[in-house]
Every structure is written in structure tokens, then in C-alpha cells.
Amino acid sequence: MIRQTLNTMLVTGIALFAACKGKSSYRENLKVSTADSASVGIAKDSSFEAKLVKTGSINxxxxxxxxxxxxxxxxxxxxxxxxxxxNVTSTVEQTKDFHLSNDSILRVSSITAVADITVKIPPAKVEDFMNEVSHLGVYVTERKMDITDKTFDYITEKLKAKNRAEIVTQQKTGEVKIKDSGILLNMKDDMVDQKVNNLRTDDAVKYSVIELHCFQNTKINKEVIADDDPSAYQSSYSSRFETALQNGFEVFAELALGVANLWSLVVIAALCWLGYRYYKRKHSKPILNNI
Structure with missing residues (x-):
């Protein structure tokens, strides 16, 4: 009797152990299957194409x-x-003027020039391009090239956009009810932002941005310009004295010409004066006769 009871208990324990083990194995298999399904879903939704963004700069x-x-x-x-x-910029550091004559100046200027250029180059040709640019200079002060992996950021944005698109679709079909229109609008805006970010990433992958900055030694520039000071155009004292004599002679000549043009008036005045003298002499009485 006792032996039969023990056998029954042993069989029951084995059955329970087998059932628990089977249930645990089922759960483990379910987890593995779920993880595999998620991996397959990610692999199916995204191609896992590497999104490498290459950038560079040269100074x-x-x-x-x-x-x-x-x-x-x-x-x-x-x-x-x-x-x-x-962008090319030239800056005048110093300027000095030297008078060449009364109306001209030699202007000497020290000028510094720099150029800032940003270009987009296909990634496969970046190194060749940077090598040729470096050979254009006297020497390179700094040269950099960086590669940033945007693959997982790209996949994340893509999967988020897909999830939001599914919710929006379910909202349209009635499977999901979103009463707040602001939430739905924000969700759609997020979808737009994620798609635009991925487009930017695609563009950055397609074309590498290279920033270039070049500078040169200060150069001296010479140019002859007109004097912009009106007082500089005043003549010297001797020149002005000579001009005054010439002007005086011209004034005298003009006066003589004016007198010559008025000769008839001079003759009439002279005749009047002579007539007055004659009249005065004829009508005046001698002083001795009155005595």
C-alpha cells in the first residue's frame, strides 16, 4: 500500500516537472520567435545600407x-x-599718401586678402580633391576629414515615421480613435520632420561638404590718384603775382578801350570847358577899373 502510494506520488511529480519544463520551453521559444520576428521586421523595413557622412576642411x-x-x-x-x-575679402591695413604734384597723389596701401569657399564633392573623390587643393597652397596649416555613421539614426527615423503612419492609417479606418486633433497634427508634423531629416542624410551621404579657407601675405598696392583736397589746387605766390600783373594790364587795356569808345564825349566836354573859359574871360571886369 505504501509502495503504491509512493509510486503514485513519483509519477505525479514527474508529470508536474515535465509540464513545467514544457511550459518554460514554450515561453523561451515564444521569446526567441518574437525577437526573430522583430529582427525580421526591422530588416524588412530597413535595408541597413550604411549612411556614412564624410566631411573635410583645409586651412x-x-x-x-x-x-x-x-x-x-x-x-x-x-x-x-x-x-x-x-567669398573673397580684401582688407586695407594701412595707407600712406605721397604728393607727386599739386593735383596728384601716390597712394601706397598694405592689403590682406582671404578667401572662404564651401564645396560639395562626391565622397569617392574627396581625398583626390583635397590633395589637389593642398598643392595649390604654399603650405597647409590644418587639414581635417571626418566620417560620421548616420545609419542607425536613419533607421530610427524611418521606423518612427512608419509607426506614426500606421497610427494615422488606423485613425482613418476607425481602428484607433484620437479625439484630440492637436495630437494627430503633431504626429503628422513629426512624420514630415523625420522624412526631411532622412532626405538631408541622403544628401549628405551623396555629397561631402568641404570647407576651405585660404590666406596670403600682406601685399603692397601703389596707385596714382587725384588729390581730393581743394586747397591743394591753389597756385603758388609767384604764379599768383604774375597772374595779378597780367590782370592789371588787361584792366588798363580795357579802360583805354573804354576811353577810346567815348572819344566824342571827351571832345564835347573839352569844347564845353573852352567855351566856359571864353565866356568867363569876356564878361569879367578888371579890378583896377573899379578902383
Whole structure:
């Protein structure tokens, strides 16, 4: 009797142990299956294509900043790139004027020039492009190239956009009810932002951004310009004295011409004066006769 009871208990324990083990194994298999399904879903939703963003920069000294910037533009076209920013700046550091004559000046200026250029180059040609640009300079002060992996950021944005798209679809079909329209609008805006971010990533992968800064030694520029000071155009004292004598002679000549033009008036005045003298002499009485 006792032996039979023990056998029954043993069989029951084995059955319970087998059942628990089977249930645990089922749960483990379910977890593995669920994880595999998630992995397959991610793999199916995203291609896992590497999104590597390559960027670079060069800071270098050149002989002529303006000509070097033109050469960089030509190289960019050669490598099927695009010039996104191009700025050449010349700054006058010092200026000194030397008078050459009364109305002209020799202006000597010290000028510094720099050029800032931003280009987009296909990633496969970045190193060749940067090598050729470096050869345009006298020496390179700094050269950098970085590669940033945006793969998982790209996948994250893509999966988030998909999840939001599914919720929006379920909202339309009635499977999900979102009463607050603001939440739905924010969700749609997030979808737009995620798609735009991925488009930016695609563009950054397709074209690498290279920033270039070149500078040159200070150069001396000489130019002859007109004197902008009106007082500088005043003649010297001797020149003005000579001019005054000439003006005086011209005034005397003009006066003589004026008198010559009025000769008839002079004759009439002279005749009047002579007539007056004659009249006065004829009508005046001698003083002795009155005595």
C-alpha cells in the first residue's frame, strides 16, 4: 500500500516537472520567435545600407587668394561637385599718401586678402580633391576629414515615421480613435520632420561638404590718384603775382578801350570847358577899373 502510494506520488511529480519544463520551453521559444520576428521586421523595413557622412576642411596659405579661389572652382567642376559658398575679402591695413604734384597723389596701401569657399564633392573623390587643393597652397596649416555613421539614426527615423503612419492609417479606418486633433497634427508634423531629416542624410551621404579657407601675405598696392583736397589746387605766390600783373594790364587795356569808345564825349566836354573859359574871360571886369 505504501509502495503504491509512493509510486503514485513519483509519477505525479514527474508529470508536474515535465509540464513545467514544457511550459518554460514554450515561453523561451515564444521569446526567441518574437525577437526573430522583430529582427525580421526591422530588416524588412530597413535595408541597413550604411549612411556614412564624410566631411573635410583645409586651412592653407597661398600666393594669391583670388586666383586660388578661381582654381578651386575649376577643380570643383572637374570632380562633378558644386560650389555652395564663395567669398573673397580684401582688407586695407594701412595707407600712406605721397604728393607727386599739386593735383596728384601716390597712394601706397598694405592689403590682406582671404578667401572662404564651401564645396560639395562626391565622397569617392574627396581625398583626390583635397590633395589637389593642398598643392595649390604654399603650405597647409590644418587639414581635417571626418566620417560620421548616420545609419542607425536613419533607421530610427524611418521606423518612427512608419509607426506614426500606421497610427494615422488606423485613425482613418476607425481602428484607433484620437479625439484630440492637436495630437494627430503633431504626429503628422513629426512624420514630415523625420522624412526631411532622412532626405538631408541622403544628401549628405551623396555629397561631402568641404570647407576651405585660404590666406596670403600682406601685399603692397601703389596707385596714382587725384588729390581730393581743394586747397591743394591753389597756385603758388609767384604764379599768383604774375597772374595779378597780367590782370592789371588787361584792366588798363580795357579802360583805354573804354576811353577810346567815348572819344566824342571827351571832345564835347573839352569844347564845353573852352567855351566856359571864353565866356568867363569876356564878361569879367578888371579890378583896377573899379578902383
Amino acid at each position: 592653407f596659405k597661398v600666393k594669391d587668394a583670388e586666383r586660388t579661389s578661381e582654381a578651386i572652382s575649376d577643380l570643383t567642376n572637374k570632380y562633378n561637385g558644386m560650389v555652395m559658398h564663395h
